[in-house]
Amino acid sequence: MARIPDAFIDDLLARTDIVEVVGSRVPLKRQGREYSARCPFHDERSPSFTVSPTKQFYHCFGCGAHGTAISFLMNYDRLEFLDAVEELAKRAGMEVPRDTRQRNESGESRDLYGAVDAAARYFQQQLRESSKARAYLERRGVDADNQARFGIGYAPDGWEGLKSALGTDERRLALLEKVGLFSRNDAGRVYDKFRDRVMFPIHDRRGRVIAFGGRVLEKDDGPKYLNSPETPLFHKGRELYGLWQVRQAHAKIPRLVVVEGYMDVVALFQYGVNTAVATLGTATTPDHAELLFRNAADVYFCFDGDRAGRGAAWKALESVLPRMRDGRQAFFLFLPEGEDPDTIVRKEGAAGFDARLATATPLSEFFYAELSKDVNLAGMEGKARLAERAKPLLAGIPDGAFRDLMLQRLTELTGVGRREEAAAPARPAPSMRPARGGAPAPKRSLVRTAIALLLQKPTLAEAIEPPYLFGALRQPGIPLLVELVQLAKSRPGITTGAVLEHFAEREEGAALQKLALQAFPGDEAGWRAEIVDALAQLDRQVRAQRVEELQARIREAGSASLSDAEKTELRDLLTSK
Numbered sequence: 001m002a003r004i005p006d007a008f009i010d011d012l013l014a015r016t017d018i019v020e021v022v023g024s025r026v027p028l029k030r031q032g033r034e035y036s037a038r039c040p041f042h043d044e045r046s047p048s049f050t051v052s053p054t055k056q057f058y059h060c061f062g063c064g065a066h067g068t069a070i071s072f073l074m075n076y077d078r079l080e081f082l083d084a085v086e087e088l089a090k091r092a093g094m095e096v097p098r099d100t101r102q103r104n105e106s107g108e109s110r111d112l113y114g115a116v117d118a119a120a121r122y123f124q125q126q127l128r129e130s131s132k133a134r135a136y137l138e139r140r141g142v143d144a145d146n147q148a149r150f151g152i153g154y155a156p157d158g159w160e161g162l163k164s165a166l167g168t169d170e171r172r173l174a175l176l177e178k179v180g181l182f183s184r185n186d187a188g189r190v191y192d193k194f195r196d197r198v199m200f201p202i203h204d205r206r207g208r209v210i211a212f213g214g215r216v217l218e219k220d221d222g223p224k225y226l227n228s229p230e231t232p233l234f235h236k237g238r239e240l241y242g243l244w245q246v247r248q249a250h251a252k253i254p255r256l257v258v259v260e261g262y263m264d265v266v267a268l269f270q271y272g273v274n275t276a277v278a279t280l281g282t283a284t285t286p287d288h289a290e291l292l293f294r295n296a297a298d299v300y301f302c303f304d305g306d307r308a309g310r311g312a313a314w315k316a317l318e319s320v321l322p323r324m325r326d327g328r329q330a331f332f333l334f335l336p337e338g339e340d341p342d343t344i345v346r347k348e349g350a351a352g353f354d355a356r357l358a359t360a361t362p363l364s365e366f367f368y369a370e371l372s373k374d375v376n377l378a379g380m381e382g383k384a385r386l387a388e389r390a391k392p393l394l395a396g397i398p399d400g401a402f403r404d405l406m407l408q409r410l411t412e413l414t415g416v417g418r419r420e421e422a423a424a425p426a427r428p429a430p431s432m433r434p435a436r437g438g439a440p441a442p443k444r445s446l447v448r449t450a451i452a453l454l455l456q457k458p459t460l461a462e463a464i465e466p467p468y469l470f471g472a473l474r475q476p477g478i479p480l481l482v483e484l485v486q487l488a489k490s491r492p493g494i495t496t497g498a499v500l501e502h503f504a505e506r507e508e509g510a511a512l513q514k515l516a517l518q519a520f521p522g523d524e525a526g527w528r529a530e531i532v533d534a535l536a537q538l539d540r541q542v543r544a545q546r547v548e549e550l551q552a553r554i555r556e557a558g559s560a561s562l563s564d565a566e567k568t569e570l571r572d573l574l575t576s577k
Helices: 006-015 018-023 069-076 081-092 098-104 107-129 131-139 144-150 161-166 170-178 243-249 262-270 286-295 307-323 341-358 363-371 380-394 401-414 418-423 446-456 458-463 478-490 496-502 509-517 524-557 564-576
Strands: 029-031 034-037 049-052 057-060 153-155 182-184 190-192 197-203 209-216 225-227 256-259 276-278 298-304 329-335
Touching (some): 006 069, 018 049, 018 057, 057 496, 069 081, 069 496, 107 131, 107 153, 107 161, 107 209, 131 197, 144 262, 161 170, 170 182, 243 276, 243 286, 256 286, 256 341, 286 307, 298 341, 307 363, 329 341, 363 380, 363 401, 380 401, 446 458, 446 478, 446 524, 458 478, 458 524, 478 496, 496 509, 524 564
Parallel strands (some): 256 276, 256 298, 298 329
Antiparallel strands (some): 029 034, 049 057, 182 190, 197 209, 209 225
């Protein structure tokens, strides 16, 4: 894979506030000069995750996760490296070098995206030419702006409309089939998968079209919705329809409303509710739940009030429950029979729909109401049955206040838990963790001190002028120190996080990470004086090392073993000493 230029990455990280990036996804609390939170990468009760605005990196003392804003997006949002860079570049108003983007995408991947995009443009053109499809959208109240926002199109009624327009050669036909736009019958005949349907493009997190959903214009014309199959670009259990449009509408998404159909999302946007997304013809998956919470702390699931709707809501609850870290909330809104978000928002407008959301059932209430439906809580047997049903589900909730309160509610309903709490041994007091500003520094050698100072403030390298005499010293860490100095001088403005990223895949990476966490007293001027003094002492050790080398040769082979230049060098070294 082609590399993005180091200078671009350094500039990008310098313009990126890692506290802002992490804080928009994880609730951070200021502690001194740093910020802390419960780690988003493993379940824990007390905060061990820190973010340093000065060093521009994060670190978890519990699981060891660490890195820059780029690696955070890769791990938290599950983005590829290039996608994470593009996400940060967009926030910073920067443009990733075009040739780099092209080289970083494989040829086949680029061709597959190109094929889907060509199909999207074909469907949009067909919509402009179809009075029937335009009349359908007008009847549903979808105006031209909203059609453009979602890229809505139309697949004409015919077996080979798309195939004839785009399948100009065997290679293009193969690409279109690979992205799920064709079907093949038992005889091997290939034909258009979508026919006489309004087409809803599905976008990925970078805004690229990756698949389609097609809706019939008339109720009796086959399945109401037809979705693209799983392809190399599209995995329906990981994508949410409308999320790209929601993210374009909000710098920080206040909430997400999960509905069932494409038209529900489009209609809600049409009437001003621009936080709606839909699962793609499947139940809410764990990946969906994680994606929802990574974009908003409050999630509302909006379903029909019938048996099927409540069943879908329970499946959503099962996916959400293990992801209910403190600060996250989930609600369930059940609509009257025969209604859906599309019809409700047309009758009641955005204000009416918002009023319904305000009455939505909290997850905790829905959880115990569903589990208690056929249980008689007046008797011991019923209480035992509820406890038996609830405990395995509650065990999956991450440690924290929400889990404690859910267990407390179970105790209130059943009495189960009181005896266990009384009999449980007292928890030992939590061990004192080093201050989040960093671990207390052990006594350091001069080399370790110089490396730690450079990690604390890479710009200190500006005070170190070549030649680097200390580079000749035969001591552990000297080659690494020289490399650090050269790295910092060759990439002015490089941050601590970027330095750690540079060494992330090397064996020195773990040791550097620990050193970077240590806090140094004083300020930059003091650190500059300290590193200059440490390197001066190392230079003196180099001279002493050279004296010892020359004197050892004299002891072994006599003074004649030294050249005249070496004798002069030894004399000068002894004089200066």
